[in-house]
Amino acid sequence: MSGSKLTMEFKHQATVTLAEVAEAAGVGESTVSRVLRNHGSFSGKTRERVMAAVERLGYVPNRIAGTLASTGSRLVAFVIPSLSNIVFPDVLRGASAVLEQNRYQAVFSVADYDPGKEEALAAAMLAWRPAAVMLAGYEHTEGTAKMLRASGCRVVELLDLDGDALDIAVGFSNRAAGRESAAFLLRRGYRRIGYVGHDLNRDTRAGKRFSSFCETLDANGTPLVAHEILGGPSSVENGRLGLERLLARATDLDAVYFSNDDMALGGYFHCLAQGIAIPSQLAIFGYNGLDIGRAIPQPLSTIRTPRVATGEIAAQLIVANAPPQAVDLGFELIEGATA
Amino acid sequence: MSGSKLTMEFKHQATVTLAEVAEAAGVGESTVSRVLRNHGSFSGKTRERVMAAVERLGYVPNRIAGTLASTGSRLVAFVIPSLSNIVFPDVLRGASAVLEQNRYQAVFSVADYDPGKEEALAAAMLAWRPAAVMLAGYEHTEGTAKMLRASGCRVVELLDLDGDALDIAVGFSNRAAGRESAAFLLRRGYRRIGYVGHDLNRDTRAGKRFSSFCETLDANGTPLVAHEILGGPSSVENGRLGLERLLARATDLDAVYFSNDDMALGGYFHCLAQGIAIPSQLAIFGYNGLDIGRAIPQPLSTIRTPRVATGEIAAQLIVANAPPQAVDLGFELIEGATA
DNA sequence: AACCAGAATGGCAGCGCTGCCAAAAAAGGC
DNA sequence: GCCTTTTTTGGCAGCGCTGCCATTCTGGTT
Numbered sequence: 001m002s003g004s005k006l007t008m009e010f011k012h013q014a015t016v017t018l019a020e021v022a023e024a025a026g027v028g029e030s031t032v033s034r035v036l037r038n039h040g041s042f043s044g045k046t047r048e049r050v051m052a053a054v055e056r057l058g059y060v061p062n063r064i065a066g067t068l069a070s071t072g073s074r075l076v077a078f079v080i081p082s083l084s085n086i087v088f089p090d091v092l093r094g095a096s097a098v099l100e101q102n103r104y105q106a107v108f109s110v111a112d113y114d115p116g117k118e119e120a121l122a123a124a125m126l127a128w129r130p131a132a133v134m135l136a137g138y139e140h141t142e143g144t145a146k147m148l149r150a151s152g153c154r155v156v157e158l159l160d161l162d163g164d165a166l167d168i169a170v171g172f173s174n175r176a177a178g179r180e181s182a183a184f185l186l187r188r189g190y191r192r193i194g195y196v197g198h199d200l201n202r203d204t205r206a207g208k209r210f211s212s213f214c215e216t217l218d219a220n221g222t223p224l225v226a227h228e229i230l231g232g233p234s235s236v237e238n239g240r241l242g243l244e245r246l247l248a249r250a251t252d253l254d255a256v257y258f259s260n261d262d263m264a265l266g267g268y269f270h271c272l273a274q275g276i277a278i279p280s281q282l283a284i285f286g287y288n289g290l291d292i293g294r295a296i297p298q299p300l301s302t303i304r305t306p307r308v309a310t311g312e313i314a315a316q317l318i319v320a321n322a323p324p325q326a327v328d329l330g331f332e333l334i335e336g337a338t339a
Numbered sequence: 340m341s342g343s344k345l346t347m348e349f350k351h352q353a354t355v356t357l358a359e360v361a362e363a364a365g366v367g368e369s370t371v372s373r374v375l376r377n378h379g380s381f382s383g384k385t386r387e388r389v390m391a392a393v394e395r396l397g398y399v400p401n402r403i404a405g406t407l408a409s410t411g412s413r414l415v416a417f418v419i420p421s422l423s424n425i426v427f428p429d430v431l432r433g434a435s436a437v438l439e440q441n442r443y444q445a446v447f448s449v450a451d452y453d454p455g456k457e458e459a460l461a462a463a464m465l466a467w468r469p470a471a472v473m474l475a476g477y478e479h480t481e482g483t484a485k486m487l488r489a490s491g492c493r494v495v496e497l498l499d500l501d502g503d504a505l506d507i508a509v510g511f512s513n514r515a516a517g518r519e520s521a522a523f524l525l526r527r528g529y530r531r532i533g534y535v536g537h538d539l540n541r542d543t544r545a546g547k548r549f550s551s552f553c554e555t556l557d558a559n560g561t562p563l564v565a566h567e568i569l570g571g572p573s574s575v576e577n578g579r580l581g582l583e584r585l586l587a588r589a590t591d592l593d594a595v596y597f598s599n600d601d602m603a604l605g606g607y608f609h610c611l612a613q614g615i616a617i618p619s620q621l622a623i624f625g626y627n628g629l630d631i632g633r634a635i636p637q638p639l640s641t642i643r644t645p646r647v648a649t650g651e652i653a654a655q656l657i658v659a660n661a662p663p664q665a666v667d668l669g670f671e672l673i674e675g676a677t678a
Numbered sequence: 679a680a681c682c683a684g685a686a687t688g689g690c691a692g693c694g695c696t697g698c699c700a701a702a703a704a705a706g707g708c
Numbered sequence: 709g710c711c712t713t714t715t716t717t718g719g720c721a722g723c724g725c726t727g728c729c730a731t732t733c734t735g736g737t738t
Contacts, residue, residue: 017724028688041685058489063466064407065724068693083432093422096449107446110435127402150397236634266634273636295575295605297612356694367718380715404694407723
């Protein structure tokens with residue numbers, strides 16, 4: 001870089017204001033504002049003069065000021081549990097595409113599956129007066145719920161439908177997913193079924209799948225034979241390790257349900273490495289329907305969830321200022337070759 | 340939900356302002372502001388009175404107004420190429436942890452590997468007057484660079500060091516990665532080497548790795564035998580397909596370099612499915628060092644990149660208002676079992 | 679030529695907060 | 709008890725923009 005003088009100059013924001021543009025264009029401030037937002041009426045000639053001045057001065061509108069002066073902001077706040085689990089980037093991807101198209105701006109923070117942290121982050125988010133706050137699921141602290149209700153801003157709860165929404169909910173039923181997974185395995189004739197999962201206290205949606213999975217097995221008179229729950233987040237390595245441990249305790253399983261595809265892939269690799277034939281010796285079933293599950297030699301049997309669509313729909317509802325509602329996007333059972 | 344009256348009430352933001360808190364606490368506005376920001380001096384008694392009023396009214400400060408009134412904002416803007424490629428969520432994860440701790444707020448948009456879109460999104464970001472804009476790599480349009488320079492806000496270019504930084508750069512050399520990958524394969528005795536990659540015009544960092552990989556092979560007198568480049572983004576499925584196509588054309592390869600681990604995993608699965616022995620019949624080498632690469636039966640040979648650390652360091656430099664600099668975080672070659 | 683609707687424009691008061699300054703209160707110092 | 713220093717406090721002018729309202733132009737109409 002260069003000398004300190006230049007650095008100093010550099011630090012002073014070259015803050016061109018709307019007033020300066022107005023002056024340069026020889027028009028009033030409100031005229032510039034109208035032209036820039038293409039709102040209200042103005043002549044073509046004026047428009048050209050303004051745009052020329054904008055161009056010449058390199059004016060960049062200040063949305064902070066604009067938001068303060070007008071009413072609602074065009075920020076949408078996401079408080080997500082994790083960025084490691086691809087589920088949430090997928091949701092963000094869907095949402096951000098729609099938001100960008102509508103000149104909304106996505107803001108996010110990561111609560112790390114911790115309701116207390118979620119509350120703190122939601123509070124910090126509300127300070128930006130977003131148009132909406134988007135959260136994962138229904139399990140929030142009392143404080144979070146109260147704060148969100150009082151804020152008057154829209155709230156969207158994502159990826160879960162088993163509970164009461166604060167405002168809008170977009171997703172699918174995790175209980176139904178657990179149920180259908182169990183029904184599928186039973187239909188296929190599996191009876192000695194085990195489970196490998198990650199920390200369910202934190203990932204409550206995985207917990208819901210697990211409990212309704214078990215209920216379905218119970219109702220069939222063939223309860224879960226064994227389960228192995230690992231602390232920490234879901235990962236391929238934990239899935240591998242979990243299955244290894246499970247099989248050490250329960251030797252005669254014919255199928256294993258995993259908390260999600262990452263975990264299931266770990267199980268699949270364990271079988272590959274140990275020469276356990278899939279599905280004849282052991283069937284494997286996951287959850288999420290990740291692309292990678294279709295690229296392994298035997299496509300993974302799993303449930304595909306509409307993650308990107310969840311983000312898209314959520315964003316669309318906010319952009320359209322839709323009334324409170326719960327949108328069920330469903331899911332798709334993929335038969336695959338592992339169960 | 341309930342009747343329209345309630346809905347109406349609900350819509351009116353219960354906007355408690357600082358002035359109202361001041362009135363309720365029986366103190367001046369500036370006193371409330373000082374207490375809330377814990378800045379300047381005030382008595383313990385006053386503090387209690389203010390906090391009680393804040394609690395009672397459920398006051399949430401308005402950061403929009405605060406940012407406008409003070410100078411710099413605490414927003415950090417990310418313009419990333421993709422959210423599908425886990426690389427960028429990883430960077431965001433590292434950065435957001437640091438930012439949250441310092442009361443900064445992350446804002447993002449997805450440019451989809453399109454420089455034109457990047458320019459538009461960067462412009463939209465600048466309108467929020469962020470403390471910093473973070474982008475992937477050095478390949479920006481003329482307009483983007485000019486705009487960023489003129490903005491006076493900090494700029495961080497991530498995940499690349501082969502080029503000239505606008506301000507701060509944090510990452511590692513993709514050219515060095517390509518070089519070392521080639522050197523490793525040569526050291527292991529592979530001579531008939533191929534390449535499978537995804538769209539290099541868009542992912543310029545992958546392009547840099549590829550070109551320095553080829554240069555290294557050339558310098559050794561054993562140039563690349565064949566390559567297969569697929570349009571579209573990297574994915575496991577594209578890796579599988581790419582290797583299938585490559586092997587159809589070049590039957591006597593002894594190693595294949597992939598544009599990243601996703602692609603390499605696809606190649607690995609193709610070999611598994613086709614009964615191609617790894618690495619004796621064909622060696623496979625990736626890039627990124629994803630966790631999943633270590634959980635497959637034969638750990639993937641690859642280069643592990645410090646993605647989370649890239650985000651962390653970038654955020655730390657911004658929080659500390661560090662001077663312009665390039666930070667090389669290096670990478671680690673993982674020998675694995677596939678090459 | 680007088681009149682009028684409608685288009686085009688400018689002025690200015692805030693949006694809710696922070697930063698500065700001056701005033702008031704508390705705390706010492708002799 | 710009087711004066712100085714330090715701490716605590718309130719008032720108020722903006723930050724850059726939008727929204728409202730009043731005003732000035734246009735271009736017909738009668």
